[in-house]
Amino acid sequence: MKFTKMQGAGNDYVYVNCFEEAVHDPAAVAIKVSNRNFGIGSDGLILIMPSEVADVRMRMFNSDGSESEMCGNGIRCVAKYAYDHGIVTKNEITAETGAGILTLQLFTDAGCKVEKVRVNMGPPRLTRKEIPMLGEPEERVVNVPLNVLHSSFNITCASMGNPHCVIFVDDVDTFQVEKYGPLIENHELFPRRTNVEFVQIVSRTEVRQRTWERGAGETLACGTGSSAVTAACVLNGLTEKRILNHLTGGDLEMEWGEDGNIYMTGPAVEVFTGEIDL
Ligand SMILES: N[C@@H](CCC[C@H](N)C(=O)O)C(=O)O
Numbered sequence: 001m002k003f004t005k006m007q008g009a010g011n012d013y014v015y016v017n018c019f020e021e022a023v024h025d026p027a028a029v030a031i032k033v034s035n036r037n038f039g040i041g042s043d044g045l046i047l048i049m050p051s052e053v054a055d056v057r058m059r060m061f062n063s064d065g066s067e068s069e070m071c072g073n074g075i076r077c078v079a080k081y082a083y084d085h086g087i088v089t090k091n092e093i094t095a096e097t098g099a100g101i102l103t104l105q106l107f108t109d110a111g112c113k114v115e116k117v118r119v120n121m122g123p124p125r126l127t128r129k130e131i132p133m134l135g136e137p138e139e140r141v142v143n144v145p146l147n148v149l150h151s152s153f154n155i156t157c158a159s160m161g162n163p164h165c166v167i168f169v170d171d172v173d174t175f176q177v178e179k180y181g182p183l184i185e186n187h188e189l190f191p192r193r194t195n196v197e198f199v200q201i202v203s204r205t206e207v208r209q210r211t212w213e214r215g216a217g218e219t220l221a222c223g224t225g226s227s228a229v230t231a232a233c234v235l236n237g238l239t240e241k242r243i244l245n246h247l248t249g250g251d252l253e254m255e256w257g258e259d260g261n262i263y264m265t266g267p268a269v270e271v272f273t274g275e276i277d278l
Pocket residue numbers: 011062067068069070071072073074162163195213214215216219221222223224225
C-alpha cells in the first residue's frame with residue numbers, strides 16, 4: 001500500500017490516496033500502520049476518497065481501529081494532499097466527512113504548496129442528544145460536575161460531529177492526563193465514548209490544551225477538540241470568541257463566528273511517503 005505520512009500541529013496520520021489505492025479492511029490497517037514500533041507510527045489512518053457530493057471525501061480511523069466521524073487536523077492535511085497532488089485545483093474546496101460537508105480555504109507558500117488551511121468546522125452541537133450523552137436529551141452540559149475516582153471535575157461538552165468533553169484546569173502541563181483521560185473517555189455517561197480536552201486559560205484570547213483522544217490516547221493536538229474548547233471557553237465566559245490555542249504540537253487559530261460556525265486555521269505538513277506490505 002502506498003501511503004503519505006502527514007501531520008497537523010503534531011497530530012500525525014497515515015494518509016492513503018483512495019483515488020488510486022483500495023483499502024479493504026481499514027480498521028485492521030489503521031491498527032497495523034499506527035503502531036510506533038512495528039508499523040509506520042501514527043495516531044491513525046485517513047483515507048482520501050472520491051465523493052459524489054463534494055470535491056473530496058475523508059474517512060478516518062483511530063489507532064485502535066475505531067472510525068470517527070471527523071478529524072480537524074486530518075481534514076486540513078486532506079485538503080493539502082488533494083491540492084498539492086492535483087486532485088483539486090481550487091483554493092476553496094469542499095470535503096465530505098461523517099460530520100457533513102465542510103468548506104476549506106487553502107493558503108499556499110511561494111512554491112504553490114499548501115501550508116495553512118482555514119476550515120469552517122460548522123456549529124458546535126450542544127445538547128446531550130447530539131453529543132451523545134445520557135440524561136435529558138435537550139439539555140446542554142455547561143460546567144456540570146462529574147465524579148471520577150475520588151475527584152470531581154466540571155465538564156462542558158460539545159459535538160463537532162464527534163464527541164468532546166472539556167475540563168478547565170489550573171496547570172495543564174502537570175495535570176495527570178493519562179490517569180483521568182481514559183476514565184472519562186470510557187465513562188458510562190458517554191455511550192459512544194468521548195474525546196477529552198484539558199485546558200488552561202492563559203488570557204481572554206489565549207488557551208493551552210492537552211488532549212486525550214478517543215481511540216488513540218494522548219495526542220499532540222486535536223482540531224475538533226480545539227473547536228469544542230473554543231465553544232466551551234465562550235459558554236463559560238472565560239475568553240473572547242477569537243482565541244489562539246497552544247496545543248502540545250503547535251498552535252491553532254480559532255474563532256466562533258457570528259454565523260454560529262467555528263473556524264479553525266492551522267498548518268498541514270507532508271512528512272514522508274512510502275510503501276508498506278500489509
Ligand atoms: N485528532 C482529531 C480527532 C480524531 C478522532 C477522535 N479521536 C475521535 O475518535 O473522535 C482532530 O484533529 O480532530
